[in-house]
Amino acid sequence: MAQPANLRTPFQEGFAALREEPLLFPGELTWRWCFALSAWLLALSAAALFLDSIPVSALDRLLLGTPQPALGWSAIAHLFHGTQLLAVWVKFIVLAGLTLLWCLAATGGRAASLRNLVALFGGDDRDEDSGWQFWPMFQLHLVRALWTWTAVACFLVSFLLGSAMQGQQRAARAAFFYVFGIVLSLLFGVILNWFFGLAPLFCIRNQASARDAVSLALDFCARQGGRLLGMSAAFLSLRIVWAGSMFLLVLAPTGWGKHVAIGWVLLIMGFLAWIYLAGADALYLARLGAYAALAEIDAQPAPEPKPEAKPQSGAPLNLPLPLVEWDTDPSGFSPSVQS
Numbered sequence: 001m002a003q004p005a006n007l008r009t010p011f012q013e014g015f016a017a018l019r020e021e022p023l024l025f026p027g028e029l030t031w032r033w034c035f036a037l038s039a040w041l042l043a044l045s046a047a048a049l050f051l052d053s054i055p056v057s058a059l060d061r062l063l064l065g066t067p068q069p070a071l072g073w074s075a076i077a078h079l080f081h082g083t084q085l086l087a088v089w090v091k092f093i094v095l096a097g098l099t100l101l102w103c104l105a106a107t108g109g110r111a112a113s114l115r116n117l118v119a120l121f122g123g124d125d126r127d128e129d130s131g132w133q134f135w136p137m138f139q140l141h142l143v144r145a146l147w148t149w150t151a152v153a154c155f156l157v158s159f160l161l162g163s164a165m166q167g168q169q170r171a172a173r174a175a176f177f178y179v180f181g182i183v184l185s186l187l188f189g190v191i192l193n194w195f196f197g198l199a200p201l202f203c204i205r206n207q208a209s210a211r212d213a214v215s216l217a218l219d220f221c222a223r224q225g226g227r228l229l230g231m232s233a234a235f236l237s238l239r240i241v242w243a244g245s246m247f248l249l250v251l252a253p254t255g256w257g258k259h260v261a262i263g264w265v266l267l268i269m270g271f272l273a274w275i276y277l278a279g280a281d282a283l284y285l286a287r288l289g290a291y292a293a294l295a296e297i298d299a300q301p302a303p304e305p306k307p308e309a310k311p312q313s314g315a316p317l318n319l320p321l322p323l324v325e326w327d328t329d330p331s332g333f334s335p336s337v338q339s
Contacts, residue, residue, distance in 0.1 A: 021117075155185040200213065
């Protein structure tokens, strides 16, 4: 960076990275929004294929065209009767496809962002040496995605079991699933999701495999746990403040319905939501920059204390000379030695 590292904290370095590399933030937005667009297209295509596979009879069309809601709901129930298994398979295939798509997009996009951050904090020569590490990065993102789905599944299962136990008047078991199941799934899900989001930094910085990157990340957390916790809490506070302020701002156009067309209101709300998501991505990128800066500080060797100079053999010793004071008394001058 332009300023010495000891004059700026890693927290400040994370935001300074966005200023030093102007293309870093647009590149992050590009891969994220390309994935979002692809995910919407995949989900809509799967929904269209599922609905196209359902046969619709003339009676169902007639009932759907009537203004009676009860007849319409009965026609819908008849249409989707017996399609539960097919719907489950379609959802599973779509979720698996979205997971793989996210892993591929995050592997390329995160590798590009981390290579720029590592080169920014480690010097220009680090940019030439660092590779993309596609396969280890893909492995780390796949493990992160699978763990996230596992934590979500544990959360839903704990909630359903707690509700079932509460319905059976078993308060102790319901409290167990509500408290331990839900809280532990959220806790371990968030912690390991954060950890597997940190490990790709060492995959790029040290050109390590997925297993070595996890080991390096564990050692890094053990050495810099306090500073990592402080920075994560600071960025989380900024994220909460940003989300709260933008939530109020997104809801502000709802009061314009009497003066502005509903289409324009929805367009303005969508634009404000896009600004919120862009700001959240910028905060995430600044947090990665702060972690990269802290990793460089952690990698620097500690300064060794300078040894004291010892006198050589045969050299004269520079000892302090005694001070001689002369006191006058009646009998004459007598020296008084003072060391």
